[in-house]
Amino acid sequence: MHIADKLIENIIQKRNPSVIGLDPDLDKIPQCYKNCLTNTGNPLEQVAELIYQYNRDIIDTIHMLVPAVKPQIAFYEKYGSYGILAFEKTVQYARSRDLIVIEDGKRNDIGNTANAYAQAHLGTVETLSGDRIPAFDVDFLTVSPFLGRDSITPFVDVCISCNKGIFVLVKTSNAGSGEIQDIKREDGLTVSQTLAGFVEEKAKQFVGANGYSSIGAVVGATYPEEARLLRERMPTSYFLVPGYGVQGGGAHDVVPCFNADGLGAIVNSSRGILYSHMSDDTRNSCTKEAYLRNVYHATKAMQEEIYSALKRSYPNMRY
């Protein structure tokens, strides 16, 4: 099945177009997780093992509620090769729970290096025996477009040959995103709108049965007016929408990222689900069960908020 259709199937089945960011932060992981680890061995390995145990619990808690998870690889790179091992195990565990895995890596480079990233994260790599095997094997990867269209093509090629997807940064959710992304060309198009043209052109090359492509775009929840314009420019592309919750975007703000079928976008929340529903003190004195119950309810509340907002705007949506 086309990976965009698999994502859509998960979304419809769970009535939930949202994704939980797995951004483990040692300062914010509840104390109860830290108590049961022995304080011996390599200190980076210790934290990496803690992160994996924590992620397993989060995945077990939310896998019935959400279609996908989005590990942000920066939080794993912090612990070097041990952290990357925890990332790999997290990806495998999430996939074993039938979740789509969106790696937030914002990778890119030129030519053969872009191809190396694409093969590493989405495709297969050569071995000494001549076989090719997958390395990270995530379903989707976020990709930076700063180097131009020729840097995106190697990722698109791997997506098509390995049935994977990418989300190209088009309009990011941060306050300073406009400094580069809002610069206008002489013809009046912004950098973001120019990129939207690139992405839609690539998206059309790999469309699933539902009419959507897995060659998609990152479009922040914090700029709903811009999102409306970008939705029009990229009718085929799926959107990954950061900026919901802690960053300031609300359920109403994400609606323009969707089409009338209730599809076309998946909204991410990371800190809002993992940490900010409890005070630091409560999180550090509670049991795992109490903490995970809160994670479950925060995930459910996000689903209800987004689903209701969509249903109000698009009463005939597909789920």
Add this chain to the structure above:
Amino acid sequence: MHIADKLIENIIQKRNPSVIGLDPDLDKIPQCYKNCLTNTGNPLEQVAELIYQYNRDIIDTIHMLVPAVKPQIAFYEKYGSYGILAFEKTVQYARSRDLIVIEDGKRNDIGNTANAYAQAHLGTVETLSGDRIPAFDVDFLTVSPFLGRDSITPFVDVCISCNKGIFVLVKTSNAGSGEIQDIKREDGLTVSQTLAGFVEEKAKQFVGANGYSSIGAVVGATYPEEARLLRERMPTSYFLVPGYGVQGGGAHDVVPCFNADGLGAIVNSSRGILYSHMSDDTRNSCTKEAYLRNVYHATKAMQEEIYSALKRSYPNMRY
């Protein structure tokens, strides 16, 4: 010593403002390296171990000639956590040989995620015991500016607190770089020139005894006219110059990236040094000694070409 001064000291001592890219490519590593590995165990681990052995030989061959090496992390990510371990060991080995290590990762993200990348690659990370220790601990990291100034600040902060450096992508060497980077604002400045203003502003916050900052810029050898303008806009910033050799830039093309003191830039070559000086057939039938002798001579030839071109343009340069 300020890391920019340490880089300059290495450059002056070796009379060589060039850097060798460590971009291991299994298809191009000579057959003699592959013959001595046992074909058992995890296939990704096998390749990663081969890469590390190969890198050690390259480093041993060139460390007297060059001030720095530039491992491109994409070629290590291909082999997952095993590849990252090979990357870490390569970084440590290069540093033990008194080489500056420039990690080409083109990382970035927003806010706390940018900080996670900065701490992972350049700074220190928290552990369970409360201590902070370094993870990758490279000297310089390449950084993507697409998300705006607020995404670069966390890297600058870590550079200042940990005496490290970054090279921000300003004008890349690939054919399609202009699609985004040459877009002109209403005031006539291109995206690259706008970024040059950001970089110079940050560079001034962290200047070494030689008058240069380790907050630098990536400026491709393939656009010498643009490089001249960018050199003027970023007098304090060090330039990392890709695009020399295989990509088409010659010794004459890199001169505008330098100042009259012969400093201000470091020119990279990867494939030109590692692979393209021998045919595929020769590389696959030669001994390690013969291969490494070619690497040595290619490195020396590059030094002589660049040094002569600089000396012709700047007879009073500092070395």
